[in-house]
Amino acid sequence: MKKQLHIFFTALMFYTRIPCPKNIDHNSEYLNKASRYFPLIGWIVGGICFGIYYLSSIVFSVEIALILSIIAGILTTGAFHEDGFADVCDGFGGGWTKEKILMIMKDSAIGAYGAIGLVLLFLLKFEAVFSLVSKSEIINLQSAVCNLLLFISAHSISRLAAISIVFTHQYSREDASSKSKPIAQNFTWKEVIGAAFFGLLPLVVLSFFQWQLVLALIPVFIARFFLARYFQKWIDGYTGDCLGATQQVCEVIFYLSIIGIWKFI
Numbered sequence: 010m011k012k013q014l015h016i017f018f019t020a021l022m023f024y025t026r027i028p029c030p031k032n033i034d035h036n037s038e039y040l041n042k043a044s045r046y047f048p049l050i051g052w053i054v055g056g057i058c059f060g061i062y063y064l065s066s067i068v069f070s071v072e073i074a075l076i077l078s079i080i081a082g083i084l085t086t087g088a089f090h091e092d093g094f095a096d097v098c099d100g101f102g103g104g105w106t107k108e109k110i111l112m113i114m115k116d117s118a119i120g121a122y123g124a125i126g127l128v129l130l131f132l133l134k135f136e137a138v139f140s141l142v143s144k145s146e147i148i149n150l151q152s153a154v155c156n157l158l159l160f161i162s163a164h165s166i167s168r169l170a171a172i173s174i175v176f177t178h179q180y181s182r183e184d185a186s187s188k189s190k191p192i193a194q195n196f197t198w199k200e201v202i203g204a205a206f207f208g209l210l211p212l213v214v215l216s217f218f219q220w221q222l223v224l225a226l227i228p229v230f231i232a233r234f235f236l237a238r239y240f241q242k243w244i245d246g247y248t249g250d251c252l253g254a255t256q257q258v259c260e261v262i263f264y265l266s267i268i269g270i271w272k273f274i
Contacts, residue, residue, distance in 0.1 A: 015032075015033065017046050018033045019034075019040055020040075021050060025050060025053070025087070025089075026086065026087045027053070027085065044175060045202075045207075046204075047168045047169075047172045048165040048166070048169045048207040049207040051161065051166075051168040052161050054086060055161035055164035058085075059156060060081075061078045061080075062077070062142070063153060063156070063157075072139065075135060075138055078138075090252075091127060091130075093251070093256075094250075095124070095127050096113075096115075096123065097251060097253075098254075099113050099114065099119065099121075099122045102122030103120060107181070111248070130261065137264035138264055141264060155215065155218055158212075158214055163260050165210075165211050166208055166229055167257070167259035170230060170233040170259040173204070175247075175252070176196060177237065179245070180246055181244045181245055181246035181247055181248050212226070219274070221274045228262050228266040229259045232258055232259055232262045233255060236251075236254070
């Protein structure tokens with residue numbers, strides 16, 4: 010149990026800005042095993058986003074509450090995944106060879122593709138979540154519990170989609186200096202089962218309110234499949250930025266899928 014706590018806190022330290030015990034460091038062995046808890050981190054981030062939204066909505070409009078919620082999520086993760094999304098937009102938008110794409114993604118400066126991509130991503134995310142939480146007919150018996158499960162499910166499933174690429178594809182960069190490389194070195198069935206359990210459980214609980222909502226998994230993992238194939242085509246695998254981009258895209262697709270499913274049931 011002590012070892013598992015250490016692995017969990019390693020994941021928490023790596024994927025968020027939440028303070029951790031002083032004895033936790035970037036141990037490569039624990040960081041590799043921490044992939045099993047990546048979707049669980051989604052529970053925490055999703056819970057924080059919902060908490061900020063819920064408390065803010067008592068005082069402010071739904072729009073302001075959602076913006077504050079998005080800001081809270083960015084601050085919690087240190088824009089970890091958003092930065093990866095921007096780097097992927099810049100890299101694949103401006104590069105035509107593997108070497109050029111990887112070089113652009115490693116550049117800390119944000120380019121036009123990244124800036125435009127982030128603006129569109131945030132607009133789509135805001136509008137999608139607004140459609141879900143502002144209309145009582147979107148989720149049966151609109152309640153704090155359903156909305157909480159919705160937030161958590163979006164964050165956990167999108168992280169499961171992202172980390173699953175580690176289980177099926179090879180890491181692209183050859184340099185050992187990459188912070189994300191230890192995640193890609195080795196994994197066991199414990200990482201796969203742990204990630205699947207924490208990634209799917211919130212949606213399973215949410216589906217008790219309306220079982221059809223579980224169908225949102227289909228578009229999410231279709232998107233994951235094509236993203237992974239795209240990365241494989243251009244850079245022979247994935248990088249940490251690719252995982253961050255996958256998380257962001259799959260989160261938005263989850264919201265859109267819930268909206269779409271509800272219109273046909």
